[in-house]
Amino acid sequence: MAPHERVRSVLENRLTQRVIIAVIIVNAVTIGCETSSALMERAGGFLHVVDRVALGIFALELAARLYAYRGAFFKDPWNWFDAVIVTLALIPASGPTSILRALRILRALRLLSVVPSMRRVVSALLAAVPGMASIIGLLVLLIYIAAVIATKLFGDIAPDRFDELPRSLFTLFQIMTGDDWGNTAQTVMEHKPWAWIFFIVYILMSTFVALNLFIAVVVNAMNDAEPSPAENRAEVELRELKEDMAVLNAKLDRLLARPNGHQPRSRTPA
Template sequence: MPGRERIRSFLETRLFQRAVVAVIVVNAITIGCETSSYLTDRIGGLLHVVDRIALTVFAVELVARLYAYRGAFFKDPWNWFDTTVVAIALIPASGPASVLRTLRIMRALRLVATVPSMRKVVGALFAALPGMGAIIGLLVLVMYVSGVMATQLFGEIVPEYFAELPTSLFTLFQIMTGEAWPDIAQEVMAEKPWAWVFFVGYILMASYVVLNLFIAVVVNAMDDQNTSAEEQRTEDQLTTVLNELARLHARIDAMQSVPQTAQPVETPHGNTTRRSR
């Protein structure tokens, strides 16, 4: 239908997409401003109006996209995400549902679905999840083995860090993030000087090796995604060229199939002959 096609073309224009991004950014800023009692007391009414306008824009945009794309709308996971965010924002922020008011800031995450570069990064992260599973399993195994060893070796020395296995696992997670691990190591090394071997080995394995594996998997997924996108563009360009060649070939065939007509040609002796064209 012409009306549906016009709406779809309008939704896909760069100007409209930039306008939606601007509304998302402004709405995220206003929601953040509402956390300030100083700003709420002075311009709370204005912030509320801006929030209502932004929600109206999001709802109208969602309805327009649903009308323009119909069944194809539900095939895109990002459309489901946008629908969920807008639906949560439409729930009245009163009574038992008042806790959902804090989820309004999730509208800012719509930037991920709107900005192609962000969407590409998130897509690469999801594509890397299967490869991350094995790395997460390796990390869990390293932490479990190290936690059992630390509990048995250092539990009596520093029970506040290694008294039980859950406590040891939490301490090792803290060490993996690099938070205050020198203080923990020095406290243990005061009783067992060789304990540095355990801490250095664990940090090298958990923080550097496993982290680099995570980065390698994500980068590989992004490369595969870029390669797939490039191959798709090349295939689209080749299809366009082939279609154009087919149209030219059909036009040439049509010109050759036109019946030839004869035109009179005057000879030097005054006689008239007919020449085919």
């Protein structure tokens, strides 16, 4: 077995993957602890050492993957994702309030590339983007039309919420999320009692129709990304086959490495 193949088998080992996951989680916890001034006074040095060790492990693992997969490394988008995260972490950050120092928590996003189930979730969300784009466009159009109507009808009644189009857009976005829409409606209805029709129709169209369509597209994409039992069995069988092939290759390498003097001599008939 070639050296880069040995490195690849180590990287693909379940124990190695679990160790990387544990390092990511521990590093995320230590970065969170660094936000506490009390913890930094008592264990700041230890937290800094843990952070440096974790960063070293990430860099070493990334270099090992680059060596093991060679050109195939750059064909996987997840490898580019990990490379960007680790590179940002390697850039020195000056000052406790540096943006790069705050962005160190992005290392926790490496769980997305290491944990297979999380990778499937992200892949499903990306696959749902075309469908979500259409629904988002519909939702934006609905909010814009409602904002223009609300500005014309309620701008003089509630100027703090509907005096201009940008403010009306923000107010209607709040109403769509259910934030304080009752008080807004009551304020307008004190002057125009029929305004409840506008708010009820808007909430039904934005929340119960558009947002539910949005959720339906995401759920459908998640179901499509979920592997079937047959695919799970095939993945397990493929993993076992790779392990068996690695064992056979190791045995073959040992046989080929034996000197000629240790090989049994064939007997010639007398």
